[in-house]
Amino acid sequence: MSLGPRSGTPLRLVIGCCCLVACVFAVALGAPAYETTVAERAPTEQAMAASLDAYSPSDIDPIAFDALSPSERTAVAGAVRSPRGVYTDRGRSDDGGQFAYRNDIINQYFVDYRGSIYLVRVVVNIGYLWVAGGALGGGVGLLLTASGLRAR
Numbered sequence: 334m335s336l337g338p339r340s341g342t343p344l345r346l347v348i349g350c351c352c353l354v355a356c357v358f359a360v361a362l363g364a365p366a367y368e369t370t371v372a373e374r375a376p377t378e379q380a381m382a383a384s385l386d387a388y389s390p391s392d393i394d395p396i397a398f399d400a401l402s403p404s405e406r407t408a409v410a411g412a413v414r415s416p417r418g419v420y421t422d423r424g425r426s427d428d429g430g431q432f433a434y435r436n437d438i439i440n441q442y443f444v445d446y447r448g449s450i451y452l453v454r455v456v457v458n459i460g461y462l463w464v465a466g467g468a469l470g471g472g473v474g475l476l477l478t479a480s481g482l483r484a485r
Contacts, residue, residue, distance in 0.1 A: 346481025352474030356467045363463030364423050369408035371418040372441065373452035381443070381450045395445035409444055409453055 375381035378393040398406060404422070411420030441454045 343481040343484050345477045345484065349474045349477030349479075349481055352470045352477060356471035356474055359463045359467030359470060363460030363467060366458045367408065367422045368456045368458070369412045369420045369422075370454045370456075371412045371415075371451050372454050375450050376448070378450060381452065385452070393443050393450065395443040395450050398444060398446040401444070408455070409446060409451070412453065413446060413451065 373381065373384055375384055378390045378395070381393050382388050382390040398409065401409065408420050408422060412418055439454055439456050441452060444451045444453050
């Protein structure tokens with residue numbers, strides 16, 4: 334007994350497309366987030382060393398604000414202007430010379446900005462579970478979409 338030709342869209346194709354869309358959102362949620370924080374502020378190297386026990390005035394060699402890359406300048410200026418002292422940015426790093434962007438590693442530097450010395454900390458977080466889940470969902474979505482198209 335024949336049921337006749339198939340009509341409509343195969344369920345595998347619909348589920349596959351949904352998995353591909355979910356993949357895009359999951360990878361976007363897991364994209365790197367760069368969090369720049371002003372940890373300490375002082376007018377001079379001596380005042381900074383006095384507030385931080387781990388440093389002597391000779392250890393503090395601030396980086397000139399103009400020597401930073403454009404995105405590093407944006408991050409430092411944003412953190413300084415922020416009421417909480419935090420600036421967060423998502424997306425790709427510009428591979429700046431001062432901040433070594435690596436996942437989940439805190440980099441800290443002294444920056445000379447507008448007559449004050451700032452201890453700036455940069456943390457890069459990548460949502461590994463979101464990226465892995467998105468990649469897995471994308472693979473399943475591709476397989477389901479391909480089999481749904483072939484069945485059609």
